[in-house]
Amino acid sequence: MREAILYLRMVQRIQNREVINLEQEVYEQEAFWNRIMAEHSLFIRGLLDPTEYEFIVTANNFANEFNELTVEAIEALEKTLPLQAVTDESIKATIEIRNFKQQGTQGLLECKIRSIIIPLLGDHVLREANHYLRLLSLFKCI
Numbered sequence: 001m002r003e004a005i006l007y008l009r010m011v012q013r014i015q016n017r018e019v020i021n022l023e024q025e026v027y028e029q030e031a032f033w034n035r036i037m038a039e040h041s042l043f044i045r046g047l048l049d050p051t052e053y054e055f056i057v058t059a060n061n062f063a064n065e066f067n068e069l070t071v072e073a074i075e076a077l078e079k080t081l082p083l084q085a086v087t088d089e090s091i092k093a094t095i096e097i098r099n100f101k102q103q104g105t106q107g108l109l110e111c112k113i114r115s116i117i118i119p120l121l122g123d124h125v126l127r128e129a130n131h132y133l134r135l136l137s138l139f140k141c142i
């Protein structure tokens with residue numbers, strides 16, 4: 001739902017030819033996508049078979065890390081933390097979760113991971129991690 005609302009808002013801003021405040025946009029996007037990465041971690045954790053203990057622990061750790069990064073991005077938005085430090089941490093964490101999702105999606109396709117996650121969902125969350133990494137690399141240039 002949050003992703004659909006963000007998309008609609010972006011389309012409306014383009015239609016209205018709004019002038020974008022890039023710095024403000026970076027803060028908001030980092031808070032948004034860090035939260036999405038945390039949510040992905042939580043539902044991956046919840047859809048794994050209980051015997052997949054290592055993946056469950058890893059997903060839980062990512063959820064905690066991205067929840068913290070969401071708080072930090074919001075603090076940066078409120079100007080109480082430097083954004084650059086948050087962006088650097090977000091890049092590092094997102095590379096790691098991207099690799100986790102890549103490994104997980106491959107494992108689902110090869111029926112090596114016990115879960116009720118459909119491979120298409122694995123592919124979707126992997127694409128979003130890659131999308132966020134692309135945004136983060138742009139943010140480093142702003």
Ligand SMILES: [Fe+2]
Pocket residue numbers: 003124128
């Ligand atoms: Fe999504």
